[in-house]
Amino acid sequence: MKNAFLARSIAALCLCSAPWLAGCDAKVPDPAPYDVTRYDLSGAYNWDRAVLEASVTVTLTPLAPDFGSLVLDSQVDTVTAVHTPEGAALPFETDPDTGTLAIDVSSLGAASKGTSFSVVVDYEAAPRRGPRRRRRAQGRPVTSRVVFTNSGASRRRRWMPCHDDPSDRALFSADMTMDAPSASSPTAISSSKRPPPASTG
16 A cells, blocks of 8 residues: 555656656747846835835946846835936836836947846835834744844845846845844854954965
8 A cells, every 4th residue: 555655646746746856848948148246235114114214326237239228136125216227217127927027228338248237126115025124023032023034045036127037146235224223133143343464374
């Protein structure tokens, strides 16, 4: 009986996996025609509206000629504006069905193969599987509140427009504003707290 159940389970697994393994119905997405080199995030969490109000500057290098459209992964609630670091507005369109943000960069003379440039996306993101919030620890008489991200390596699009591909590595900085006596607690070690380099002499 146990062997029969195991055989049925293996057969079901093979049937479910076959299209993916053989590539019958699944289509491997084409590589993005750009390489993101850094993200610079700034913002604040609005407790009254329960949203993260933020801007992210995306710096990238096109990998293809005639680079006229930048498509980022985005499942944030609202994109309010897209512009250059100097403030020039850029046309954009969001697609909730595909979870993408398409930005027209054809007006940028620097948007050519091998030449880096930056765009700024102003947006709002409500708590969900990416950013989360808790007003107090569950079951404890603690009045402190916390906002944190829990997105792993593939759900960043839920709280920040980006190229949501773990293979596209980039530098990242965050400048978050909060009212006193709140404080931020990054998972990385602050540069001011890093131990001095070991002496080589």
